[in-house]
Amino acid sequence: MVDAVFSRLRAEYARLGEADRFELLTGSLMGEEAVGGYAATGAKLGLSEGGIKTVVRRMRLPFRDLLRGELSETLAAGVEVDDEIGHLLMALKQ
Numbered sequence: 001m002v003d004a005v006f007s008r009l010r011a012e013y014a015r016l017g018e019a020d021r022f023e024l025l026t027g028s029l030m031g032e033e034a035v036g037g038y039a040a041t042g043a044k045l046g047l048s049e050g051g052i053k054t055v056v057r058r059m060r061l062p063f064r065d066l067l068r069g070e071l072s073e074t075l076a077a078g079v080e081v082d083d084e085i086g087h088l089l090m091a092l093k094q
Contacts, residue, residue: 001074002088005066012062021045021055028056029063030089 006026013022024041027033038052047055064085071088072081 001070002067005063005070008066009059009063022059025052025056025059029060 006029009029010019010022010026013019024044037049038056039049042049042052045052045055067085067088068081071084075081075084
């Protein structure tokens with residue numbers, strides 16, 4: 001499910017001509033800091049560390065929306081999407 005969300009988001013960033021940005025910051029969508037830190041990633045993309053943090057926050061919005069959509073299609077009635085997202089993220093971090 002998460003792979004499907006990443007694929008959809010990757011395709012959207014590629015369509016916008018920002019595939020490199022997406023690839024460098026993919027791990028940040030799951031709470032990991034970019035390899036070498038945000039400052040090093042910012043240097044690669046011509047952005048400040050603060051700029052990278054803003055980009056990551058903005059990337060997380062469509063990621064969250066796509067993930068919520070995917071999850072909601074698989075859940076039984078009465079199961080809270082937010083609870084399932086929390087469980088999923090905990091499982092992925094292990």
